[in-house]
Amino acid sequence: MYFAKAGPDNTEKTVELAVKRANELKIKTIVVASNTGATAEKFLDKGLDVVCVTHQVGFRNPGEDEMPPEKREDLQSRGVKILTTSHLLGGVGRAVRNKFGGLYPGEMVAHSLRMLGQGVKVGLEISVMALDSGLIPHGEDIIAVGGAGRGADTAIVIRPEHSQNIFDSRIREIVCKPAS
Numbered sequence: 001m002y003f004a005k006a007g008p009d010n011t012e013k014t015v016e017l018a019v020k021r022a023n024e025l026k027i028k029t030i031v032v033a034s035n036t037g038a039t040a041e042k043f044l045d046k047g048l049d050v051v052c053v054t055h056q057v058g059f060r061n062p063g064e065d066e067m068p069p070e071k072r073e074d075l076q077s078r079g080v081k082i083l084t085t086s087h088l089l090g091g092v093g094r095a096v097r098n099k100f101g102g103l104y105p106g107e108m109v110a111h112s113l114r115m116l117g118q119g120v121k122v123g124l125e126i127s128v129m130a131l132d133s134g135l136i137p138h139g140e141d142i143i144a145v146g147g148a149g150r151g152a153d154t155a156i157v158i159r160p161e162h163s164q165n166i167f168d169s170r171i172r173e174i175v176c177k178p179a180s
Contacts (some may be wrong), residue, residue, distance in 0.1 A: 004178075
């Protein structure tokens with residue numbers, strides 16, 4: 001499915017399509033980008049293992065975690081695994097660019113993936129981060145859900161590989177995304 005425009009207005013339909021496709025393919029795991037926990041919460045009680053990947057602490061403001069502690073505790077108590085860590089395709093490379101200029105390998109990969117949409121880039125990134133953290137099984141297809149900013153507008157079927165083998169990751173299907 002292609003949405004006319006990107007954004008959080010597509011969240012409900014993205015959740016519906018992602019869950020439907022997971023059930024059709026017998027996929028057990030959803031990895032969702034959700035900084036505040038609101039989007040991850042929409043996948044509760046759907047019969048799937050939910051992994052929520054947030055921004056790193058300090059992404060917006062130094063020392064600040066965008067997910068309130070009570071939301072984190074609630075999601076975890078309901079079985080959601082939460083990963084809060086540095087972005088795979090940002091991190092140190094972004095720090096070097098900010099300090100000295102230039103473009104670095106992680107950012108080149110990120111910009112290349114954005115040609116398919118921000119949500120596709122996010123989907124690959126969060127699925128590899130979840131795999132590297134041991135929160136999802138290796139060698140299995142999952143559904144990854146992301147977008148640009150708040151909410152979700154993209155879902156992909158992906159078989160991620162660990163970061164040192166990221167180019168062996170396979171985006172098997174784009175379930176939904178913005179058309180532009």
